[in-house]
Amino acid sequence: MFGGLREKLQAARNRLGSSIQAVVAPAEPQVPQPVSSETPAPVLREIPDASVPDEPKPVRFFDKVKTLIIERELIVSEKDVADALSELEITLLECDVALPATDAIIDQVRNGLVGRHRKIGESVDTLVVHALKNALLEVLGTGFDLAEYIREHNKPVKILFTGVNGTGKTTTVAKIGHFLKKQGFTVVIGAGDTYRAGAIEQIGVHADRLGIKIIQHQEGADPSAVLFDTVQYANSHKIDVVLADTAGRFHNKANLMNQLDKIKRVMKPDLVVYVDEAVAGNDAVTRAFEFDKTVGADAVVLTKADMDSRGGAAISIAHTIGKPLMFIGVGQSYDDIMPFEPAQVVDDLLEGGA
Amino acid sequence: MLDGLSNSLKDAMKKLAGKTVVDRAAVDELVKDLQRALLSSDVNVKLVMELSKAIRTRSLDEEPPKGMTVREHVLRIVYQELVRLVWASTEVKLEPQTILMAGLQGSGKTTTTAKLARYFQKKGMKVGVICADTFRPGAYDQISTLCTKIHIPCFGNPKEKDAVRITREGLEALKDQELIIVDTQGRHALEADLIQEIVDLNNLTKATHRWLVIDAALGQQASEQARRFHEAIGIDGVIITKMDGTAKGGGAMSAVAETKSGIAFIGSGETVEDLERFDPDGFISRLLGMGDLKALMEKANEALKPEDVDVNAMMKGKFTLRDMYKQLEALNKMGPLKQIMGMLPLGNMQLPEGVYDVTSTKMVRYRIIMDSMTPGELDDPALINSSRMQRIAHGAGATPDEVRELLKYYKMMQRTLKGLRGGGGPGGGKFNMQRLMKRFSGMQ
Numbered sequence: 153m154f155g156g157l158r159e160k161l162q163a164a165r166n167r168l169g170s171s172i173q174a175v176v177a178p179a180e181p182q183v184p185q186p187v188s189s190e191t192p193a194p195v196l197r198e199i200p201d202a203s204v205p206d207e208p209k210p211v212r213f214f215d216k217v218k219t220l221i222i223e224r225e226l227i228v229s230e231k232d233v234a235d236a237l238s239e240l241e242i243t244l245l246e247c248d249v250a251l252p253a254t255d256a257i258i259d260q261v262r263n264g265l266v267g268r269h270r271k272i273g274e275s276v277d278t279l280v281v282h283a284l285k286n287a288l289l290e291v292l293g294t295g296f297d298l299a300e301y302i303r304e305h306n307k308p309v310k311i312l313f314t315g316v317n318g319t320g321k322t323t324t325v326a327k328i329g330h331f332l333k334k335q336g337f338t339v340v341i342g343a344g345d346t347y348r349a350g351a352i353e354q355i356g357v358h359a360d361r362l363g364i365k366i367i368q369h370q371e372g373a374d375p376s377a378v379l380f381d382t383v384q385y386a387n388s389h390k391i392d393v394v395l396a397d398t399a400g401r402f403h404n405k406a407n408l409m410n411q412l413d414k415i416k417r418v419m420k421p422d423l424v425v426y427v428d429e430a431v432a433g434n435d436a437v438t439r440a441f442e443f444d445k446t447v448g449a450d451a452v453v454l455t456k457a458d459m460d461s462r463g464g465a466a467i468s469i470a471h472t473i474g475k476p477l478m479f480i481g482v483g484q485s486y487d488d489i490m491p492f493e494p495a496q497v498v499d500d501l502l503e504g505g506a
Numbered sequence: 507m508l509d510g511l512s513n514s515l516k517d518a519m520k521k522l523a524g525k526t527v528v529d530r531a532a533v534d535e536l537v538k539d540l541q542r543a544l545l546s547s548d549v550n551v552k553l554v555m556e557l558s559k560a561i562r563t564r565s566l567d568e569e570p571p572k573g574m575t576v577r578e579h580v581l582r583i584v585y586q587e588l589v590r591l592v593w594a595s596t597e598v599k600l601e602p603q604t605i606l607m608a609g610l611q612g613s614g615k616t617t618t619t620a621k622l623a624r625y626f627q628k629k630g631m632k633v634g635v636i637c638a639d640t641f642r643p644g645a646y647d648q649i650s651t652l653c654t655k656i657h658i659p660c661f662g663n664p665k666e667k668d669a670v671r672i673t674r675e676g677l678e679a680l681k682d683q684e685l686i687i688v689d690t691q692g693r694h695a696l697e698a699d700l701i702q703e704i705v706d707l708n709n710l711t712k713a714t715h716r717w718l719v720i721d722a723a724l725g726q727q728a729s730e731q732a733r734r735f736h737e738a739i740g741i742d743g744v745i746i747t748k749m750d751g752t753a754k755g756g757g758a759m760s761a762v763a764e765t766k767s768g769i770a771f772i773g774s775g776e777t778v779e780d781l782e783r784f785d786p787d788g789f790i791s792r793l794l795g796m797g798d799l800k801a802l803m804e805k806a807n808e809a810l811k812p813e814d815v816d817v818n819a820m821m822k823g824k825f826t827l828r829d830m831y832k833q834l835e836a837l838n839k840m841g842p843l844k845q846i847m848g849m850l851p852l853g854n855m856q857l858p859e860g861v862y863d864v865t866s867t868k869m870v871r872y873r874i875i876m877d878s879m880t881p882g883e884l885d886d887p888a889l890i891n892s893s894r895m896q897r898i899a900h901g902a903g904a905t906p907d908e909v910r911e912l913l914k915y916y917k918m919m920q921r922t923l924k925g926l927r928g929g930g931g932p933g934g935g936k937f938n939m940q941r942l943m944k945r946f947s948g949m950q
Contacts, residue, residue: 242551248725251546316751317776318612318721347776350616350648357643371651402751429612433548433725435753442752456611459694459727484611484641 157462158501160243161284165502168236168265168280228279230266237262248464250437253291253471260287281502288501291467292494296451296476298328299335302393305422308340308386310394312379312421314412314447316439317400319429320455322351324481325397326358327489328453331479333364337392342382343368344375344415347399355397362486365391375399375411376418383419396421403442412447423450425478428469430457436465437472444473455481458488466492533565533580540584548756550729553591553763561587592759596715596743596768598783600629602684604677604711608704608735609719611692614747616645618719618773619689620652621781622745625771626685627658634683636676637662638669638707639691649689656778659683670706677711688713695734708739717743717770720758728757732764743770746784750774825920828884831876871904872912878902887916 237258244254264283302309311328313321322345329339341359343366345351352368359366367382379396386394396419401408416424426449428436443449452473454466457480466477477492537558544554564587565580605622607615616639623633635653637660639645646662653660661676673688680686688711693700708716718732718741735741744765746758749772762769769784876884878901883889890898890913892906899906 245545246551246726248548248727251542316723317748318614320612348648349651350644350646352644353647354642354644402748404750404752429723431610431725431727432721432723433753433757434546435548435723435751436725438752439723456694459610459696459731462726464725 157247157464160247160462161501164236164240164243165280165284167239168233228265228268230262233262233265244464244467247462248431248433248468250434250464250468250472252437253464253468256471257287257291257467260290285498285502288467288498289494291471292498293470293474293476295491295493296478297491298451298478299332299337301423302332302337307390307392308383308394309392309423310383310386310396310419310421311423311425312396312398312416312419313425313427313453314398314443314449315400315427316402319400319427319432320481321345321400321427322355322358322397323484324427324453324455324479324489325355325395326362327481327486328479329359329364329395330362330486331489332393333362338390339364339393339395340382340386340389340391341366342379342394342396342419344379344397345399346371346373346375346378351397351399365389376415379415379419394419403439403446409442409446416447424448425451425453426469426473426475427453427455428465430454430463430465430480431459432465434468436468440469440472444475449473449475451476451478453477453479453481454492458482530566533562536580536584537562544756547754548723548725548728548760549591550726550757550760550763553729553760557587557591592762592769596770596784598770600626600631603686603714605685605687605715605717606704606708606711606713606739607687607689607717607719608739608741609692610694610721610724610731613692613719613721613724614773615639615692615719616649616689617652617776618745618747618771618781619649619687620656620658620778621773622687622771623653623658624656624778625781627656632682632684633658634676634680634686635660636673636680636686636688638673638676638688640667640669640672641691645689645691652778669703670710673707673710686711695731695738701734701738705738715743715770716741717745718761718765719745719747720755720761721753722746722748722751722755722758723753724757724761726757726760729760729764732761736765741765742767744768745771745773747773750776750780826885827876827879827887827916830916830919831873831884871908872915875899875902875904875909875912887913 240261241254241258244257245251249257261283264286265279268279268283313325315321325341329341332339341355341364343352343355345355346369349371352371356366356368358364365385367378367385369378369381375398379394382394382396385391396415398412398415399408401412403409424447426440426443428440440449440452452469452475454469454477457463466480469475470477477494479489480492482488482490540561541554541558544557545551549557561580561583564583568579568583607619609615619635623635626633635649635658637646637649639649646664650660650662659680661672661679663672663675666672669691676688677686688707690704690707691700693704695701707713716739718735720728720732724731732741732744742765744758744762744767746755746769749755755772758769772782772784774780774782875898878898879890883894883898890909895906895909898904899909902909
């Protein structure tokens with residue numbers, strides 16, 4: 153799903169690289185200008201080392217020249233990268249990274265670049281890739297190994313799926329059921345979406361096809377009761393994993409969120425998984441935040457990643473709630489789900505780099 | 507519902523309203539704010555750039571019309587360009603026709619199909635629905651359950667895998683109906699065989715309308731997807747769904763711009779009644795902080811008798827317990843208070859969150875308590891002293907605390923509505939630039 157993002161990032165990277173090269177290089181032959189009055193004599197200032205500075209310090213021309221002469225290095229200034237960064241900003245926005253997340257990443261890259269000392273001969277590209285990579289990894293965090301988690305915890309492991317309407321919770325439950333079954337776990341599904349017409353039939357058909365036991369009540373029944381029964385069933389039949397489907401709900405509907413809270417109290421899930429779609433735009437931030445705040449979220453599943461999406465939602469959600477992305481859904485069949493590995497994805501995005 | 511976008515836009519406007527001279531810097535600043543506001547509402551990046559360029563150029567180049575201050579001039583341009591962005595409203599005729607629904611997975615096609623069926627049914631048409639979603643398990647159960655509830659014939663066959671065949675049989679079976687809506691499977695533009703399927707369905711049904719259903723939360727993908735659907739079957743209208751969440755529908759705006767069509771309806775709730783006609787003037791007015799009286803009236807006319815809610819009296823700030831009683835009664839028919847308030851011309855006033863926090867069970871309690879009041883008390887709640895309060899509580903089987911809580915709620919509502927006095931007023935929903943200008947001038 154990150155195809156588009158990769159392309160754009162490559163372009164942004166080249167742009168960043170060349171703008172640093174272009175601006176820094178001609179600065180060399182210039183004669184140091186008199187230090188202006190508001191600038192204290194920087195003679196005694198400690199020269200920051202090559203690691204990322206905690207806060208961007210204003211890079212003065214004097215420093216630049218001094219570093220150039222003494223250490224044979226160049227300092228990247230904020231001005232050097234401003235244009236390229238604003239281009240990167242547009243790139244991220246075009247890839248559906250929400251505005252707040254975009255701002256954060258840009259800041260991070262700026263901090264990673266500005267004030268950096270570049271050894272003459274060190275490739276600009278390395279510097280840029282490094283900064284981008286750090287920023288993305290920082291945001292995406294580490295992945296989440298579900299199978300490992302289940303092995304390490306007391307059975308049954310109860311997993312509750314939440315999210316707004318139409319993101320693909322039911323399909324995801326079926327896919328994860330299939331995934332876990334292939335890993336040798338026993339699984340039971342609780343049909344907790346008792347609201348939407350046809351939802352019970354939908355998950356029922358999935359469970360039948362996959363040969364997974366399903367616990368279901370009537371349409372309109374109390375979802376907490378259904379899921380409680382599911383947990384009971386798992387306990388008495390020594391089932392490894394309980395997958396609890398729920399009805400889609402909007403985070404601004406207090407009553408529905410309270411219902412989810414009740415479900416949580418009743419079934420005591422080990423994991424709350426928040427499901428959203430890869431094609432969502434800025435709202436991904438708002439709703440992830442609200443869901444995390446009201447019912448919590450331990451991991452995230454991103455669906456519909458096959459829709460030519462740029463994957464920005466992954467970055468937005470990860471930035472907002474800081475929870476690991478567990479799986480991405482990439483198609484309509486049961487096998488179309490893959491574990492998410494941030495390091496690999498980031499390498500892939502910036503491939504050909506450092 | 508468009509709170510987020512309209513708030514950021516209002517902030518941007520406010521900044522401009524504070525300026526005495528509109529110079530290049532001021533316009534640039536506004537355009538920058540506008541860009542951020544639109545971007546964070548998921549409007550397509552390219553579209554935002556075009557829009558802001560047009561506003562900048564026109565603001566600086568065009569001569570302001572006589573009698574209009576420079577500031578009003580810029581605001582007018584912003585308004586015009588925004589209207590241009592959402593295009594015209596799609597015409598919906600009440601005549602025999604076939605409507606083909608298209609959209610991505612999970613955008614809400616099936617729910618919207620039922621809502622549309624209900625909409626046309628209420629307008630007095632004979633409606634039938636064909637379920638051509640042969641892929642998703644439970645799809646037929648879903649649409650047939652919804653249709654049964656509103657007594658609309660629904661044709662489908664969960665065993666059949668050929669959508670074209672089902673549709674052909676469906677058209678035959680429902681040939682007595684005036685209006686047929688074909689619900690289709692969710693698909694995205696990269697699934698070539700599914701795109702071919704919908705092309706086939708379009709050729710078969712010779713659909714009068716091909717409507718694209720777009721989730722309000724859809725991001726930058728909206729343009730691209732809309733373009734591909736448009737190339738395949740020629741989209742002539744967009745329906746925005748899930749507008750009751752916090753998403754702003756900027757993606758749908760981009761889709762409309764891409765297909766050169768209009769927004770036919772917006773869906774904003776989970777019941778079959780939660781569908782509104784889209785009205786671009788109202789949409790923009792609401793965006794800019796003007797209430798959308800027209801939509802409220804339309805909804806009110808359908809659900810209520812005129813005496814049920816006296817908006818005019820409310821607007822004048824005269825709001826008694828009796829009005830609140832009527833409002834509570836009307837609530838079931840009109841939907842949640844927040845939805846109704848969103849349509850009133852509240853200007854840029856923020857309502858205290860507490861106003862909405864009253865749950866429906868509490869509403870029922872309140873009505874029972876008010877049933878125990880005398881007409882005099884209903885007209886003038888100030889009469890209610892502690893002994894009257896005891897009596898009311900006794901009569902309603904409630905505690906005096908509950909009565910006190912009700913009065914507190916009433917006072918909050920009253921305060922809120924008082925703030926509206928002089929704002930907007932019932933103008934039949936016609937957008938009035940002058941009035942908008944006055945409101946903006948008053949804001950600084």
